[in-house]
Amino acid sequence: MSPKSQLEGEVFYPSQEVAAQARVKDWDAVAARAAEDLEGFWGAEAEELEWYRKWDKVLDASEKPFYRWFKGGQTNIVHNCLDRHQRTWRKNKLSLVWVGERNEVRTYSYFALNRDVSKFANVLKAMGVKKGDRVTIYMPRIPEIVIAMLATAKLGAIHSVVYGGFSVDALQGRIEDSESKVVVTADGGFMNGKIVELKKTVDDAVRRCPTVETVIVVQRTAHEVRMEPGRDYWYHDLMKLPLASGVCPTEVMESTDPLYVLYTSGTTGKPKGLVHCHGGYQVGIYSTLKYVFDVKDEDRYWCAADPGWVTGHSYIVYGPLLLGATTFIYEGAPTYPYPNRWWSLIEKYGITILYTAPTAIRGLMRFGESWPNRHDLSTLRLLGSVGEPINPEAWKWYHRVIGKGRCPIMDTWWQTETGMFMITPVPTMPLKPGSATKPFFGQQVSILDDAGKSVPDGEEGFLVLEKPWPAMATTVYKDPDRYVKTYWTKYPGRYMAGDAAKRDKDGYYWVIGRTDDVIKVAGYRLGTAEIESALVSHPAIAEAAVIGLPHEVKGQAIHAYALLRQGFKPGPELEDEVKAHVAQHLGPIVRPEKINFVDQLPKTRSGKIMRRVLKARAQGLPEGDVSTLEE
Ligand code: 6R9
Numbered sequence: 254m255s256p257k258s259q260l261e262g263e264v265f266y267p268s269q270e271v272a273a274q275a276r277v278k279d280w281d282a283v284a285a286r287a288a289e290d291l292e293g294f295w296g297a298e299a300e301e302l303e304w305y306r307k308w309d310k311v312l313d314a315s316e317k318p319f320y321r322w323f324k325g326g327q328t329n330i331v332h333n334c335l336d337r338h339q340r341t342w343r344k345n346k347l348s349l350v351w352v353g354e355r356n357e358v359r360t361y362s363y364f365a366l367n368r369d370v371s372k373f374a375n376v377l378k379a380m381g382v383k384k385g386d387r388v389t390i391y392m393p394r395i396p397e398i399v400i401a402m403l404a405t406a407k408l409g410a411i412h413s414v415v416y417g418g419f420s421v422d423a424l425q426g427r428i429e430d431s432e433s434k435v436v437v438t439a440d441g442g443f444m445n446g447k448i449v450e451l452k453k454t455v456d457d458a459v460r461r462c463p464t465v466e467t468v469i470v471v472q473r474t475a476h477e478v479r480m481e482p483g484r485d486y487w488y489h490d491l492m493k494l495p496l497a498s499g500v501c502p503t504e505v506m507e508s509t510d511p512l513y514v515l516y517t518s519g520t521t522g523k524p525k526g527l528v529h530c531h532g533g534y535q536v537g538i539y540s541t542l543k544y545v546f547d548v549k550d551e552d553r554y555w556c557a558a559d560p561g562w563v564t565g566h567s568y569i570v571y572g573p574l575l576l577g578a579t580t581f582i583y584e585g586a587p588t589y590p591y592p593n594r595w596w597s598l599i600e601k602y603g604i605t606i607l608y609t610a611p612t613a614i615r616g617l618m619r620f621g622e623s624w625p626n627r628h629d630l631s632t633l634r635l636l637g638s639v640g641e642p643i644n645p646e647a648w649k650w651y652h653r654v655i656g657k658g659r660c661p662i663m664d665t666w667w668q669t670e671t672g673m674f675m676i677t678p679v680p681t682m683p684l685k686p687g688s689a690t691k692p693f694f695g696q697q698v699s700i701l702d703d704a705g706k707s708v709p710d711g712e713e714g715f716l717v718l719e720k721p722w723p724a725m726a727t728t729v730y731k732d733p734d735r736y737v738k739t740y741w742t743k744y745p746g747r748y749m750a751g752d753a754a755k756r757d758k759d760g761y762y763w764v765i766g767r768t769d770d771v772i773k774v775a776g777y778r779l780g781t782a783e784i785e786s787a788l789v790s791h792p793a794i795a796e797a798a799v800i801g802l803p804h805e806v807k808g809q810a811i812h813a814y815a816l817l818r819q820g821f822k823p824g825p826e827l828e829d830e831v832k833a834h835v836a837q838h839l840g841p842i843v844r845p846e847k848i849n850f851v852d853q854l855p856k857t858r859s860g861k862i863m864r865r866v867l868k869a870r871a872q873g874l875p876e877g878d879v880s881t882l883e884e
Contacts, residue, residue, distance in 0.1 A: 329407065384409030648662060693722075774807050
């Protein structure tokens with residue numbers, strides 16, 4: 254570790270208490286070892302998990318960029334999450350502690366979780382689900398979402414979780430692309446004291462999806478929903494059947510067999526289904542969670558994301574269970590019924606690690622310090638941040654008010670595509686507010702200009718990953734060309750992340766934001782293309798463009814520019830109607846902040862909308878290179 258005086262800027266050093274118990278004492282030494290022998294490093298990590306058959310090769314790069322990790326190995330991530338713990342004392346340990354918005358509590362030992370997962374796997378099997386089939390999961394934050402994911406994976410089928418905050422068009426598109434034959438959902442969920450209608454949305458989406466044969470519905474809200482005979486079944490009825498036995502063999506998978514598809518927004522067109530596989534993925538998330546959050550058996554670990562996003566997949570569900578940890582899930586809103594909900598949960602359940610997003614911190618910060626100060630937060634040891642760059646002001650509030658200056662903040666930069674943390678500190682590393690610090694072991698990050706040359710330290714450029722990593726997405730579902738084109742073509746053989754970043758003199762990385770048409774609203778990744786197509790599906794709108802502009806709490810908010818069809822008059826009423834239309838089609842988080850009715854959109858001569866120009870104009874900034882602008 255560099256001596257204190259050498260680091261530039263504002264630096265926070267780990268406390269003695271945290272440093273003393275950290276797994277990684279000497280970051281430089283481990284990083285050097287991994288850099289020297291990438292396969293050796295990851296091979297040793299993989300040895301800590303169980304394999305039905307050991308791999309022939311840690312990394313097969315013969316068909317780059319389709320890297321194959323642990324090729325020849327056979328495993329199943331569920332074996333490592335559940336089966337192997339049944340043989341040890343962890344069988345009796347809490348795997349999952351769940352708290353509902355209405356204060357219900359449910360806990361699962363590793364034994365109980367394994368039993369329910371096995372039972373539900375038998376149910377899915379009876380519905381005809383086999384290895385390789387896709388199952389769409391569209392659920393609130395309740396234990397059954399975890400059970401459904403694990404049960405699907407146990408059978409060797411592929412889950413596609415669609416975030417419960419998305420609405421009918423988003424759900425339909427994702428079901429269609431994955432060609433799922435089973436959808437698992439709930440009647441509804443609770444959020445902010447209100448019911449989120451899930452089953453109704455599924456009904457609307459499935460009407461247009463011929464592949465779906467079965468819909469399984471968990472009862473959560475118990476409000477009235479329509480059940481279609483022969484297609485819809487109650488989860489609790491199925492789980493009572495004799496076929497839902499508590500014993501179900503875990504399917505033996507090749508390391509490179511798909512575990513899940515997760516749709517995420519890209520630059521253009523429809524969302525991409527990123528594919529993650531059993532072998533490499535389990536090693537990557539196991540290792541990163543272990544070193545970065547130092548999760549121990551005594552910990553009560555809370556990642557406050559939604560299981561429907563990659564953060565939830567890797568670090569609520571799979572990562573903690575791989576480590577045999579206790580993972581905590583809270584169903585509802587952070588401010589319900591009062592802005593102290595999270596802080597009271599930390600106190601009541603003795604949470605030791607809290608991992609959340611800058612938007613949540615900013616949102617809670619608004620209510621002032623008195624809310625957290627009413628609670629004993631002394632169990633906390635480590636904090637985390639993910640989803641967007643964290644502004645130093647929010648970082649310092651989080652550090653001082655929540656962590657009482659004792660708890661380092663692990664600012665983890667990564668993506669749906671990377672599956673695991675890529676730029677991240679470990680607890681012993683000196684921290685600079687707003688920087689995700691340094692690449693994880695084995696990784697090398699470059700900041701390049703348009704031509705592929707490294708830019709000098711301190712200057713902004715494209716963030717590029719130079720080395721393969723085990724949890725990397727292996728392809729885009731049904732579209733390998735798109736995988737190559739999107740990530741590996743601008744800089745041949747190197748992974749382009751789609752972010753702008755800089756490196757400082759100390760080798761710390763500062764991620765600035767997306768360079769493409771992806772908007773991060775409250776940490777949620779949304780694509781302009783999907784939003785624009787929802788806008789033009791409104792009868793008043795002929796053409797539309799959306800951009801993200803800075804927002805105090807959400808980080809970015811959606812601003813739309815719309816050309817009206819003849820006969821429609823701009824005005825606040827129409828604006829509200831269009832906003833509601835988008836929210837209804839895509840989901841409440843996608844609701845635009847502002848609709849600007851305009852007469853013209855800036856376009857290139859080839860007809861492409863120049864969102865960059867709209868953005869510059871909106872912020873009163875120089876428009877940059879407009880040589881291709883038509884007008
Ligand atoms: C995990 C997740 C990925 C994009 C990524 C970047 C932004 C995520 C960040 C961060 C700065 C961090 N991002 N973590 N930016 N600092 N710690 O968020 O995945 O939804 O796929 O989004 O999020 O722009 O490219 P995903």
